[in-house]
Amino acid sequence: MFESVVRSPYRGLLVIAFLLVVSIPFQKRVEGMRGKFRVVEESLYFSSASLKRLSLGYEELLADIYWLRAIQYFGGRSVEERDPELLYHYFDIITDLDPKFVNAYRYGGTFLAEPPPLGLGDIERGIKLFDKGRKNNPENFRLPLEEAFIYYLYVKDYKRAAELFKEASEKPGLSEFRRASLRGMAASSLSKGGSRELARRIWEEIYRTTTIEGRKEFALRNLKELDAMDMEDLLTQALRRYIGIYGHGPSALSELKRKGLVKEIPKEPFGRGFVIVYKLDKVRSKTLLEQELKYNTAYLSGASRRFKRSFGRYPRDLEELKDFIRENGWDFPEHPLGKEYSYNPETGTVGE
Amino acid sequence: MIVLKVDNLIKDYPTGFLRKKVRVLKGVSFFVNRGEIFGFVGPNGAGKTTTFKAVLGFVGITGGSVSIMGRPAGDVSVKKHIGYLPENPYFYDYLTGEELLRYMGQLHGINGKALLKRIDELLEKVNMTHARKVQLRKYSKGMLQRIGIAQALINDPEFLILDEPMSGLDPIGQREIRELILEERKKGKTIILSSHILSDVETMCDRVGVIIGGRVVRTGELGELLEDIHTDYEMLLRDTDLEVVDRLGDLKVKVEKRAGFIVLRFDEDIKSRVIEVVSSLGADIVSLYPLRKSLEGLFVKEMGQNSGGEQKR
Amino acid sequence: MKTILAVAYNTFVEAKRDRVLYSLLLFAFLMILSSLIFASISAEQYNKIVKDLGLTAISLIGIVISVFLGTGLVHKEIDKKTVYNIFSKPVRRYEFVVGKYLGLSFTLLVNTVAMGFILFLIVLYTELRHGDFIRFYYGGNYFMEFFKAIYFEYLEFLIVIGIALVFSSFTTPIMSLLFTFFLFVIGRFSGDILIFAEGVKNRVLRGLLEVIYRVVPHLEKFDVRREAVYGGSINPELILYTTAYAVIYASVLVFLSIIIFEKREFR
Structure with a gap:
């Protein structure tokens, strides 16, 4: 048989x-x-020096292998599973093995610094990686440029961002147009820190240069948000003029157009439309409003939990929470509809 | 009763990078009867070893058929009753002679006391008792040949296949092995042995098959085969007048002078006539001997007919 | 069965009388012993260094032995024509292949047990001397995990021997060595294939990669050396499934060798 x-x-x-x-x-x-993958933490044991010896002179190849593993590992995991320390260590090793691996600094630094769900929100480590990259690749303009983005968009340190824009603009081999544009970014970052104008240009740059689908979408969303903010401003201005003339608010937005205060009610970039917040005399995009509300309640609930960690109980009421926040030197985000948040002292959760 | 029947056996080997086929056996046919010693003779590269390998299933068969004790080539059940001595046997050089025999015995399913007894007997028989604890790497070629024969006999086989059993042995060793083989036949065993040295076969074999260039060209009783061969005789005469030569006249005799002797060379057929003439003249006959009456003549004859015959593949 | 055992025993004897084996074992013992020196200069990480270095030595040397002896396993017998002796006896070809495999597996078992025993003595010694430190840093001495790690290493040898056997049954030792090493490296990184596959969009290519992943040996799954140092769950279930996988995979390799070997001609 x-x-x-x-x-x-x-x-x-x-x-x-x-x-x-x-x-x-x-x-x-x-x-x-x-686990399908060999647990990666093992690489924390290895110092770059010992890896260099292990690579028998094929450092670049080893860097490539580590690079592939890093992006595959971190690309295929949910946010909770991603460990910024491990990722930083990975990219640190990769760039030790191959210091000229510019994309490793760019990808690693951005991924570390960007807020979830795109990145890991570890700005400190992201910047550390960019700094290392700039030191090792003094001729490259993308590293200071992209580091500047992080400072401008997330750290909101416009002075430092301006310095980095300027550094980028001084690199050799740039086209005149590019050089001028970088200088402009440096200037506006310094003079009009936080301006929507520069932010828009940054997001446009990211949108154009990124090859990662998620980042492209993210940049697009940011650009749309900036548009929506511009529209909010425009409509709010018109609303306030209307109130100045008629002494009361309009019954609907279309009233503004009918009375000739705006030529056209613009289309909300996310297709959701605008609402009038009578209490604040503001026009808000529905998308941005909801986003802000969601963010604020999450933030306040978090603060309430922090309160409990310090005092062993949740704040008695919203006032106590407000005081706690102000005592710590943080800002208390006002309700975007101009009313009070609801608060449940049993669970410490803040709601709309 | 026929123990081994090989019928029109064909074997191709692919060779070289392109796996071109080379035909090594071109239709080998012979049979071996029970209880006889069959000599399988032929020059080196004629296909003797390949035939054995095909019979034992070491290599596949391209064409023809083999029946060994009624079973096809390479049949495992038959191997219980077979002993085989490979050409230039190589054994595990890290084993001692005794260990090799034990291993080979175990492969036959012989174990325990029976095996130990058999090993003692065989070592005695091939005269290797003194070297039983010596590793094979220290054996001479002759010692390896003896231990090889011992392992072939370990299962007391019905049918012995011996590939060049005499090679590497000194004359004493050859005689011992010859006696051993004859003894096995006396016990009713069947033996096929191959050789390119004809005297081996001549002195032992009942029947002979001559293989040349991948074909068995002749088989038969040794006597029958030799009958076909005309043998030359040489007669040495001392210091005679050349008158003898004249008197030989019409007889086909080659005459030459060698170191003060007269040498006559003639065919077997006219042996008695030549003797008659020479003695009638009162010439002093120093010696008369056959030049070659052996298989070699047959070899030479057959190879001539095979137009040079293919040599080593 | 007796035939298989006879072949296996002879394979074991051959390995036992091979000087290369002893020099490799000597090297392993030196590596294990040297861990004591490294441990003494390791800023109190005695147990970790000894276990890491020792377990690595056992694995490394075991794999080198498996590969080197494995790749010669069948080829040497054909090359040196000893197969003529074997197969003129009532031996089936699969019996020979299985016997060879079991013989070398047994050799590795003996070696691994010997190396493991020496290492255990050293681990025990560090435990006696620095037990407090070890418990302080690692929370325990994890003797069971240590033995499980050695057992898993042995399972890996079983597969590596099988790989070497497959190649040994149809090509020369040098080529076998190369192929075996290749497959070994792939096996040690097999997880990457799957991770890679998950990132591929093309369905056909992705399916292909997944099939490849399922076929290559998952050697990295036999590495529980870290658990031997830090502790961790190597529960009976994991041992059972890993063992089952190793046995099935080794059977595949032996079976494949048999199929190849059945077709071989001994010229």
Whole structure:
């Protein structure tokens, strides 16, 4: 029996295929218990120096392998599983092995610094990686440029951002147009820090240069938000003029157009429309309003939990929470509709 | 009763990078009767070893058929009753002679006391008792040949296949092995042995198959085969007048002078006539001997007919 | 069965009388012993250094032995024509292949047990001397995990021997060595194939990668050396499934070798 099977290669290979299929459930059970991927934390043991020796002179290749593992590992995980320390260590090793690997600094630094869900929100480590990249690649203009983005968009340190824009503009080999544009970014960052104008240009730059689908979408969303903010401003101005003339607010937005205060009610970039917040005499985009509300309540609930960690209980009421926030030197975000938040002292959660 | 029947056996080997086929056996046919010693003779590269390998299933068969004790080539059940000595046997050089025999015995399913007894017997038989604890790497070629024969006999086989059993042995060793083989036949065993040295076969074999260039060109009783061969004789005469030569006249005799002797060379057929003439003249005959009456003549003859015959593949 | 055991025993004897084996084992013992020196200058990380270095030595040397002896396993017998002796006896080809595999597996078992025993003595010694430190840093001495790690290493040898056997049954030792090493490296990084596959959009290519992943040996799954130092759950279930996987995979390799070997001619 056995011999007739092994003597016929077809039957033999069939048996082998069968055995391999049988092994799959076992493979999966083992994977379930140990993870598909070898746990990466092991690389924390290795210093770059020992890895360099291990690579037997093929440092660049080893850097590539680490690079592939890093992006595959971090690309395929949910946010909670991603460990910024580990990622930083990875990119630190990669760039130690291959200091000229500019994309490793760019990708790693941006990914570390950008807020979730795109990145890990670890601005400090992201900047550290960019700084290392600039030191190792003094001729490259993208590293200071992209570091400047982080300072401008997330740290909101416009002075530092301006310095970095300027540094980028001084790199050799730039086209005149590019050089002028970078100088302009430096100037406006310094003079009109936080201006929507510069932010728009930054997001446009990111939108144009990124190859990552998620980042492109993210940049686009940011650009749309900036548009929406411009529209809010325009409509709010018109609203206030209307009130100045008629002494009361309009019953609907279309009133503004009918009375000739705006030429056109613009289309909200997310397609949601605008609402009039009578209490504050403001026109708000529905999208931005909801976003702000969501963010604020999450932030306040977080503050309430922090309160509990310090005092062993949740704040008695919103006033106590407000005081706690102000005592710590933070800003209390006002309700975007001009009313009070609802608050449940049992659970410490702040609602709309 | 026929122990081994090989019928029109064909074997191709692919060679070289392009796997071009080379035909090594071009239709080998012979049979071996029970209880006889069959000599399988032929020059080096004629296909003797390849035939054995095909019979034992070491290599596949391209064409023809083999029946060994009624079973196809390479049949495992038959191997219980077979002993095989490979050409230039190489064994595990890290084993001692005794260990090799034990291993080979175990492969036959012989174990325990029976195996130990058999090993003692065989070592005695091939005269290797003194070297039983010596690793094979220290054996001479002759010692390896003896231990090789011992392992072939470990299962007391019905049918012995010996590939060049005499090679590497000194004359004493050859005689011992010859006696051993004859003894096995006396016990009723069947033996096929190959050789390119004809005297081996001449002195032992009942029947002979001559293989040349991948074909068995002749088989038969040794006597039958030799009948076909005309043998030359040489006669040495001392210091005679050349008158003898004249008197030989019409007889086909080659005459030459060598170191003060007269040498006559003639065919077997006219042996008695030549002797008659020479003695009638009162010439002093120093010696008369056959030049070659052996298989070599047959070899030469057959190879001539095979137009040079293919040599080593 | 007796035939298989006879072949296996002879394979073991051959390895036992091979000087290369002893020099490799000596090297392993030196590495294990040297861990004591490294441990003494390791800023109190005695146990970790000894275990890391020792377990690595056992694995490394075991794999080198598996590969080197494994790649010669069948080829040497054909090359030196000893197969003629074997197969003129009532031996089936699969019995020979299985016997060879079991013989070398047994050799590795003996070696691994010996190396593991020496290492255990050293671990025990550090434990006696620095037990407090070890418990302080690592929260325990994890003897069971230590033995499990050695057992897992042995499972890996079983697969590596199988790989070497497959190649040994149809090509020269040098080529086998190369192929075996290749497959070994792939096996040590097999997880990356799957991760890579998950990132591929093309369905056909992705399917292909997944099949490749399922077919290559998952050698990295036999590495639980870290758990031997830091502790961790190597529960009976994991041992069971990993063992089952190793046994099935080794069977596949032996079976494949048999199929190839059945077709071989001994010229």
